[in-house]
Amino acid sequence: MVAQGIPEIGAYIGFLFVSTVALIIVLRLLVTPRDPRPSPEKKKPFESGQIAAGPGRTRFIIQYYPYLLMFVVYDVIAMFLFAWGLDLRALGASGSLPVLVFIVVLLIPLGYALHLANHRENW
Amino acid sequence: MAPVLGPLQPLVDMITSPLFLMIVLFPGLTSIAIIGALLGWLERKVTARVQLRVGPLYASPAGGILQMFADLIKLSFKELFVPENSDAFFFIMAPTTGLVIGAALVGLIPFAPGLQIANIEVGLPAFLAIITLSPSLVLLAGWSANSKFPFIGGLRALFQQTAYEIPLWLSALGVIMMAGTLNLAQIVAAQSTGWFIIPQALGAFIFLVTSVAEMERLPFDLPEAESEIMMGWQAEYMGVLFLAAQGPGFVKLYAFSALFTTIYLGGFLGPTFLPPLFWMLLKTLVIIVLIMLLRSTFPRVRLDQLLRAGWTTLLTLAIVNIGITYLLVVGLPTL
Missing domain, CATH: 1.20.5 (Single alpha-helices involved in coiled-coils or other helix-helix interfaces)
Structure with missing residues (x-):
């Protein structure tokens, strides 16, 4: 099915x-x-009325990079919990013990990673 | 039925089949376009009433209800061009695909018994998986425009996704633990003894907050913040493409409100003196107006505030919700 x-x-x-x-x-x-003959100014990128200067893809914010790294890891882990939650009634308390240990074990490095991510001067 | 129309018979059979009518008419394309335009009117009207203004008034006798259709016609007649040095293919592809993704979500929602385009076994994860694509399209639109404001907006969408995505999935996990199924129609059937919003009150709150962040609506509209970065990733769009960039916001509002109704408010269940479709649309409308009032009430948060709140408060509450749900389903551990 x-x-x-x-x-x-x-x-x-x-x-x-x-x-x-x-x-x-x-x-x-x-x-x-x-418009058969657009003027050269027409296709310039929008910069609040100023004349566009420099490349469009400039340097960008990197101080939140640790959140991206954490996301790559923990988003996958959230998927594993769906398989467990679906069969929770069949697994019962004894079958769920490894998953609960898994969650607790993963929360410890998450806390440390958050501690580092909130200190942006490290990055 | 005997083939009386000759070679045209397969075509007629296809057009009159229930699935085709559902795809083209009610839960599908036509109704989504009309409802999206009406939601645009409703949002302007609700916001105006909160701010003691009148809002759209002149476009029809009934309080300007045709205003968005007038805007649609106006935008269609505007000139369309691509800014210089931009990647034209992705610049046009990103909002078009965004519109398709927004409308694809509605196909998974059961609006009434049998009135559902696709009854997938994994309906709830499929909905959340399809919606995951939309920040990537925002980043693609911002990158391909080769302009500063769209680029900043696209990157904000990327960072914002990391903040809300995991609490969104984990709050939906509570519903799956209660219902024991991933199928949206069976989740509705599991609520015949009681709506999930009562045992899942915390999960419903997290789901509502994170879905507002997913829809990029105020107070979480960082990628398009008008007053900071000039509509962000939509800054370079014009005419029909601007319409295609704006449209998914309203379609996603409709789809997410319908999903919230389905998984927390009992979906189409209700007293039997009115049809199930009425109850479904009534509950969806209540959630839509609630989300619109959030827009009028709260100021925009900063990106670092959103990231910190998403990774600490919302994630902790989502895990607490999973713990509460575990105790509700399995019961207290017997020592």
């Missing part, structure tokens, strides 16, 4: 995609006006 509903959602997403793309192409070709 795993495949139940999969063809329907596939057909639905395909229909949405085709109709959205078709809508935008039709509007682009039939409705929206065109």
Whole structure:
């Protein structure tokens, strides 16, 4: 029964995609006006009325990088808990003990990582 | 049925099949477009009433209800061009795919018994997995525009995702532990003895907060903060593409409110003197107005405040919620 509903959602997403793309192409070709000779200023990036200076992809904020590293690890771990939660009634207290130990063991490095991440001068 | 129409018979069969009508008409495309436009009107009207203004008024006799359709026509007739030095393919692809992803979520929601496009066994994780793509598309839109404000907005979306994603999944885990199934229709059926919002009150609160952050609405609209970074990742979009960039916000609001109703408020269950669809839409509308009032009530948080709150307060509360749910389902440990 795993495949139940999969063809329907596939057909639905395909229909949405085709109709959205078709809508935008039709509007682009039939409705929206065109400027045959746009002035060079027109296509400049928007910088609040100033003349755009420098590259668009500038240096970016890195002080939250530790959160990205933690996310890569702990987002996967949240998936494992779904398999456990689904069969919780069948597993009972004895079957759940390893998972509870797993959660507690993982919370200790999470706390230490948060301690480091909140001290941004380390990064 | 005898094929009376000759070669056209398969086409007629397809068009009149219930699945096709569901995809095109009610839970699907047409209703999503109309509901998205009406939600845009409702949001402007609710915000205006909170701020003692009038809001849209002139576009129809009924309080400007056609305002968003007028905006839609206006935006369609605007010129469309791509800024210089931008990656045109991804610049156009990102909002278009965002619109598809937003509307794809609605296909997983059971609106009434049988009125559901795809009854997948893993409906709840599938919903959360599809929505995970949307911050990546925001980053793609910001990167491909090759402009400073969109780039900052896209990066904010990336960091914001790390703050809310894990509490969102862990609060949904509480519902799965109570129901023992991942199928949304069976989760609704499991609530016939009592809505999950009562045993899962903490989980419902976390789910609501993190889903508002996922929708990038105030107080968590960091990627598009108008007053700081000029609509962020949407700054370079115009005309129909601006519409395609704005639209998913309202469609996701509709889909997330319907999901909240489905997993916490008993979905389409209700007194039988009115049809199930009425109860489903009524509860969804209540959640939508609640989220709109949040927008009028709270100021925008800073990125570091959101990250710290997501990784400490919300994550701790989500784990506490899992502990409470464990005790509710399995019972106290017998020593």
